[in-house]
Amino acid sequence: MGLDKPDGFWYDEALSFSVAKESFPLGILHKLYTQDFHAPLYYFFMHFYSSVIHNNELLIRLSSVVFGVFRFQFSTSLEKN
Numbered sequence: 403m404g405l406d407k408p409d410g411f412w413y414d415e416a417l418s419f420s421v422a423k424e425s426f427p428l429g430i431l432h433k434l435y436t437q438d439f440h441a442p443l444y445y446f447f448m449h450f451y452s453s454v455i456h457n458n459e460l461l462i463r464l465s466s467v468v469f470g471v472f473r474f475q476f477s478t479s480l481e482k483n
């Protein structure tokens with residue numbers, strides 16, 4: 403699956419993680435508004451998740467996979483209704 407990249411984070415992973423490390427919620431919203439305008443839900447999730455897993459690269463990558471699966475399931479359930 404490629405979750406165990408030995409050279410550290412990819413650029414987009416590092417950027418997402420740096421946004422998530424900002425203060426909640428205003429620091430995250432400010433960084434997204436001034437630098438990279440995206441919906442903040444993922445970054446809010448990562449903010450709290452990263453404090454629980456203590457910056458473990460593999461678990462940070464795994465969270466993106468899990469978040470993507472839940473997003474797919476949510477989208478599919480909306481489509482059925």
